[in-house]
Amino acid sequence: MMPTVELHLHLEGTFEPELIFAVAERNGITLPYGDIEELRRRYEFTGLQNFLDLYYANMAVLRHEQDFADLTRAYLARARRAGVRHAEVFFDIQAHTSRGVPAEVALGGVSEALAASEREFGISTGLIVTFLRHLPAEDALRSLEEILRLDVPLLGVGLCSSEVGPAAPFKPVYDLARAHGLRRVAHAGEEGPAANVREVLDVLGVERVDHGIRALEDDALVDRLVAERVPLTLCPLSNVRLRVLDNLAEYPLRRMLERGLVVTINSDDPAYFGGYVDENVRQLTDVLGLSLDELTTLARNGVEAAFVDDARRAELAAEVTAWREAQLAHQG
Ligand code: HPA
Numbered sequence: 001m002m003p004t005v006e007l008h009l010h011l012e013g014t015f016e017p018e019l020i021f022a023v024a025e026r027n028g029i030t031l032p033y034g035d036i037e038e039l040r041r042r043y044e045f046t047g048l049q050n051f052l053d054l055y056y057a058n059m060a061v062l063r064h065e066q067d068f069a070d071l072t073r074a075y076l077a078r079a080r081r082a083g084v085r086h087a088e089v090f091f092d093i094q095a096h097t098s099r100g101v102p103a104e105v106a107l108g109g110v111s112e113a114l115a116a117s118e119r120e121f122g123i124s125t126g127l128i129v130t131f132l133r134h135l136p137a138e139d140a141l142r143s144l145e146e147i148l149r150l151d152v153p154l155l156g157v158g159l160c161s162s163e164v165g166p167a168a169p170f171k172p173v174y175d176l177a178r179a180h181g182l183r184r185v186a187h188a189g190e191e192g193p194a195a196n197v198r199e200v201l202d203v204l205g206v207e208r209v210d211h212g213i214r215a216l217e218d219d220a221l222v223d224r225l226v227a228e229r230v231p232l233t234l235c236p237l238s239n240v241r242l243r244v245l246d247n248l249a250e251y252p253l254r255r256m257l258e259r260g261l262v263v264t265i266n267s268d269d270p271a272y273f274g275g276y277v278d279e280n281v282r283q284l285t286d287v288l289g290l291s292l293d294e295l296t297t298l299a300r301n302g303v304e305a306a307f308v309d310d311a312r313r314a315e316l317a318a319e320v321t322a323w324r325e326a327q328l329a330h331q332g
C-alpha cells in the first residue's frame, strides 16, 4: 500500500450511512430516509450545492462529544487501511455551532480522537477548521475568536462550502489565524474560475489551494503556482461526482504533473463520492495508467505539502522511498 499524506478531507464527509443511522438512532432522531439503501440512492449529485444540501442535513444528527469522536475514529480506522500515514483534516465548525452544538463539544470529540490517532492508528494528524463561505465573514471571525479561547490543538484554517461571492471579506479571519501561527488553506477553483485561486493567494495569503483544478484555465497563474511551489490538493472522484469533469479519463493529472505543479491526491468527502484516498489513486492509476515514477511524485508532493516539522517530514519521505524500492524490487 502506497504511504499517503491526506490533506483534503472533510471529517463530516466521511460520515458513512451505517454510522449516520446508528448515531441518529441513539440520539432519538428520525431520519427522512427509511433505510440505508434509500439514503444511498440520494448520492447522485448534479453539482456542489446539491451535494452540500445532503452533507449538511446528514451531519445534523451529530450532537454529543461521543458522536464527533466516533466519526473521527471511524475515518482514521478506514484511512489506516487506505495507507494514510499523516492526515490534516477539515472540520466545518460553524455547521455545528449554528445548530446549537457548543464548539467545545464538537471540537472536544474530534480532538480527543485525533490526539489518540498516532497510538491507535499510526497516523499523525492536524486539525484545520474550515469556515463556510456562504455565511457572513463576521461569523467566521467570531467563530475563530471563540476557538482560539478553547484548549484545542489547532493546525490551521480553511474556507469551503459553495464557491460563490468573493473570498476577500474573509481576510480578517486569515490575518488573525496568521497572527496566531496557524497555517492557511482555502477551497478555490473547484466550481469557481481561476480568478478565485488568485484571490485566495493574493488576499488571504493561503499556503495551499484546495482543489484549484480550474487554475489550469490561466497559464500565468499556473506558472506562478509552479514557481512558488504552491500545492494543489486535488480530489478526483469528488470532481467527477460533482460534475466538475465528465469522467476520470479527462482528469488533467498528467498535464499538471508535466507542468511541474505540486499536486496531491485526496478524497474530499469519501463517504459521498465513492472512495477513500486509496480508491482515488487506484482508479486514476487504472484509467490514466500512472507509472511508478508518477505515483512516487504524487506521494512525495504530499510529504512536501504537509504542515509537519522536519523530523516528521523525513520519516514520511523515508516511508515513500521504502515503498518505491519495494515496488521496484517487485517489478524487477
Ligand atoms: O468539495 C467541496 N467543496 C466545497 N466545500 C465542501 N465541503 C465539503 N466538501 C466540499
Ligand SMILES: [Zn+2]
Pocket (backbone or CB within 6 Å): 008, 009, 010, 160, 187, 210, 268
Ligand atoms: Zn473539499
